Amino acid sequence: MSVFEQARGQHINSYYAASANGATDFPALTDNVEADVCVVGGGYAGMSAAIELAEQGxxxxxLEAVKMGWAASGRNGGQIIGGWNAGYDGLANSFGYDTAKLFADLSEEGKRIIYQxxxxxxINADIKKGYVTAAMYQPHLADVQHYAEELSKWHYPHAVTVLSQQDMQQHVASDRYIGGLYDEGSGHFHPLNYAIGEAKAAASIGVRIFENSAVxxxxxxxxxxxxxxxxxxxxxxxILAGNCYLGKTAAKLQKKIxxxxxxxxxxxxxxxERAKQLMPSDAAVCDLRHIxxxxxxxxxxxxxxxxxxxxxGVDPKDIAKVMRKGMLKVFPQLADVNIDYAWGGHIDLSVNRMPSVGEYEGNVYFAQGFSGHGVVPAHIAGRVLAEKVMGNTERYDVWxxxxxxxxxxxxLLRKPGFLLGSSFFYLQDLWASLR
Ligand SMILES: Cc1cc2nc3c(=O)[nH]c(=O)nc-3n(C[C@H](O)[C@H](O)[C@H](O)COP(=O)(O)OP(=O)(O)OC[C@H]3O[C@@H](n4cnc5c(N)ncnc54)[C@H](O)[C@@H]3O)c2cc1C
Known part of the structure; x- marks a missing residue:
C-alpha cells in the first residue's frame, strides 16, 4: 500500500489537525481535463505557484494525493524564518554580489507573500512576529555575532538584537542558552490553517483542486x-511540487534529495500564566545545533x-516519549505536563541544503530541496516558478x-548515507559543546 493510500484521505493526527479551521473537501479527479498549467502537490510550493498563476488569469x-496541506506544509514547526542555508556571504563568495542580493530580496519577499x-x-492562521535564534555552546555566540553583522551588511529591513544570557530569559525560561539573536521580522503561525486558507484562496480565484488524486x-x-x-x-x-513523495513518478528528482x-x-x-512565564515574548525559538x-x-x-x-530512515516507536525527553532538557519545569499530540514528517534535504527550482523535462518544472527550512522558501519558489511559466525568466535564471x-x-546506498549523515551532524554538535 502506498503512503498516500495509508493516509486514507485524512490528515495525520496532530495538534494542527485537531485545531484546524474547518477542512478542505475537494473531489477526486475522475475525468480527463485540460488546463494551462497543472500543479502536482498541495503544499505551500504548489499552492503558491497556483495562486500566482490564477491571479494572472x-x-x-x-492535484493533491491526499488532502491539501497533508505533508510538511500542514504539520511543520510553524516557524516563519528568512535567510538561506548557504548564508548571504556564502552566496556572494560563490556566485557574486548580485546573486546574493537577489536571494536576500527573495527571502524577504517570501515572508511578505505569507503576510500579504x-x-x-x-487567512486566519495565528500569525505572530518575533523569532529567537538561541546559542547553546560557546561557538554559537560567534555564529550569532556573525549572523547579526551579515544581516546588517545585507540591509536586513527589520530590527535584530544580540541577546546576552540574561536577555534570553525575556524570551525563554530556560538555563540552556548562553545568548541569542532576536529578530522582529520573522515569526510563527499555524501551518495547517495557513495551508487550508491558501487552498480556499486558490479555489476562490478559479484553481480547480482535486484531492485524493495521486499522480x-x-x-x-x-x-x-x-x-x-x-x-x-x-x-x-x-509544475511538480511533491517534496520527497514523488518517488518513481519523477525518478530523476529523487536522486537530488x-x-x-x-x-x-x-x-x-x-x-x-504558565505559558507566559515559559516564553514571555511569545517568539518562536530555534537553537543553532545541526540536530x-x-x-x-x-x-x-x-x-x-x-x-x-x-x-x-527509522522513526522512533514512541515519538512522544523521545521528544518529551528533549523538551525536559530545555524546560525541566514541565515534568508534570502531559503530551497531548506527537507527530512527524519528512523533509527533502538537498546536498547543499539550498532549494532548487528547475526544468525536469520539456515543459515540466519542479521545486524541491527545502531541507527543513521551507515555509518561506516554498512560497517564493512557487512565485518564481509561476514567473517562469508566464515567460518572465529573470529570477528563475539567476536561481x-x-x-x-x-x-x-x-x-540504493541511501541507508548507509543516512547513518553517516546522522553521525556526522551529531559529532559536529558534540564538538561545539566541548569547545
Ligand atoms: C515536522 C516538520 C517541521 C518543520 N518545521 C519547519 C519550520 O518550522 N519552518 C520551516 O521553514 N520549515 C519547516 N519544515 C519544512 C517545511 O514545512 C517544508 O519545507 C515545506 O512545507 C515544503 O513545502 P512543499 O510544498 O515543498 O511540500 P509539502 O508540504 O510536503 O507538499 C507536497 C505535497 O505534494 C503531494 N504529492 C506528492 N507526490 C504527489 C503525487 N504523486 N501526486 C499528487 N500529490 C503528490 C503530497 O501529498 C504533499 O501534500 C518542517 C517540516 C516538517 C516535516
Whole structure:
C-alpha cells in the first residue's frame, strides 16, 4: 500500500489537525481535463505557484494525493524564518554580489507573500512576529555575532538584537542558552490553517483542486500530461511540487534529495500564566545545533516542541516519549505536563541544503530541496516558478546558478548515507559543546 493510500484521505493526527479551521473537501479527479498549467502537490510550493498563476488569469488544475496541506506544509514547526542555508556571504563568495542580493530580496519577499496573502484572502492562521535564534555552546555566540553583522551588511529591513544570557530569559525560561539573536521580522503561525486558507484562496480565484488524486505518471513535451488512477490532465506546462513523495513518478528528482524525518509534540494547554512565564515574548525559538530544537507557544497556550531530525530512515516507536525527553532538557519545569499530540514528517534535504527550482523535462518544472527550512522558501519558489511559466525568466535564471548534485550512491546506498549523515551532524554538535 502506498503512503498516500495509508493516509486514507485524512490528515495525520496532530495538534494542527485537531485545531484546524474547518477542512478542505475537494473531489477526486475522475475525468480527463485540460488546463494551462497543472500543479502536482498541495503544499505551500504548489499552492503558491497556483495562486500566482490564477491571479494572472491562467487556468490551473492542482492535484493533491491526499488532502491539501497533508505533508510538511500542514504539520511543520510553524516557524516563519528568512535567510538561506548557504548564508548571504556564502552566496556572494560563490556566485557574486548580485546573486546574493537577489536571494536576500527573495527571502524577504517570501515572508511578505505569507503576510500579504493572509490579509488579502482573510487567512486566519495565528500569525505572530518575533523569532529567537538561541546559542547553546560557546561557538554559537560567534555564529550569532556573525549572523547579526551579515544581516546588517545585507540591509536586513527589520530590527535584530544580540541577546546576552540574561536577555534570553525575556524570551525563554530556560538555563540552556548562553545568548541569542532576536529578530522582529520573522515569526510563527499555524501551518495547517495557513495551508487550508491558501487552498480556499486558490479555489476562490478559479484553481480547480482535486484531492485524493495521486499522480502516477507524467509525460513531457508539447502536450505534457499527468495521469492519476481515474483521470488525466493535459496542460501546456506542469509544475511538480511533491517534496520527497514523488518517488518513481519523477525518478530523476529523487536522486537530488534525501528524505529525513523530524518530529513535533504539543503539550496540554499550560494555562495563560504558565505559558507566559515559559516564553514571555511569545517568539518562536530555534537553537543553532545541526540536530536542533525548535519550539513556540500555540495560541491556546501549549508548548509545541520540535526537533530530533533523523537521517537514518527509522522513526522512533514512541515519538512522544523521545521528544518529551528533549523538551525536559530545555524546560525541566514541565515534568508534570502531559503530551497531548506527537507527530512527524519528512523533509527533502538537498546536498547543499539550498532549494532548487528547475526544468525536469520539456515543459515540466519542479521545486524541491527545502531541507527543513521551507515555509518561506516554498512560497517564493512557487512565485518564481509561476514567473517562469508566464515567460518572465529573470529570477528563475539567476536561481539556476546554484548547482545541485545527486546524493552519492544513488537511492540504493541511501541507508548507509543516512547513518553517516546522522553521525556526522551529531559529532559536529558534540564538538561545539566541548569547545
Ligand atoms: C515536522 C516538520 C517541521 C518543520 N518545521 C519547519 C519550520 O518550522 N519552518 C520551516 O521553514 N520549515 C519547516 N519544515 C519544512 C517545511 O514545512 C517544508 O519545507 C515545506 O512545507 C515544503 O513545502 P512543499 O510544498 O515543498 O511540500 P509539502 O508540504 O510536503 O507538499 C507536497 C505535497 O505534494 C503531494 N504529492 C506528492 N507526490 C504527489 C503525487 N504523486 N501526486 C499528487 N500529490 C503528490 C503530497 O501529498 C504533499 O501534500 C518542517 C517540516 C516538517 C516535516
Amino acid at each position: 491562467y487556468s490551473v488544475v492542482l 496573502r493572509a490579509e488579502k484572502y482573510g 502516477l505518471n507524467i509525460t513531457s513535451g508539447d502536450d505534457p500530461t499527468v495521469y492519476t488512477a481515474q483521470g488525466r490532465v493535459k496542460a501546456k506546462q506542469i 534525501m528524505p529525513a524525518s523530524t518530529f513535533v509534540i504539543a503539550t496540554e494547554p499550560l494555562g495563560a 536542533l530544537d525548535y519550539f513556540r507557544l500555540s495560541v491556546d497556550g501549549r508548548l509545541l516542541f520540535g526537533g530530533k531530525t533523523i537521517y537514518r 539556476q546558478q546554484i548547482k545541485h548534485y545527486s546524493f552519492p550512491g544513488g537511492t
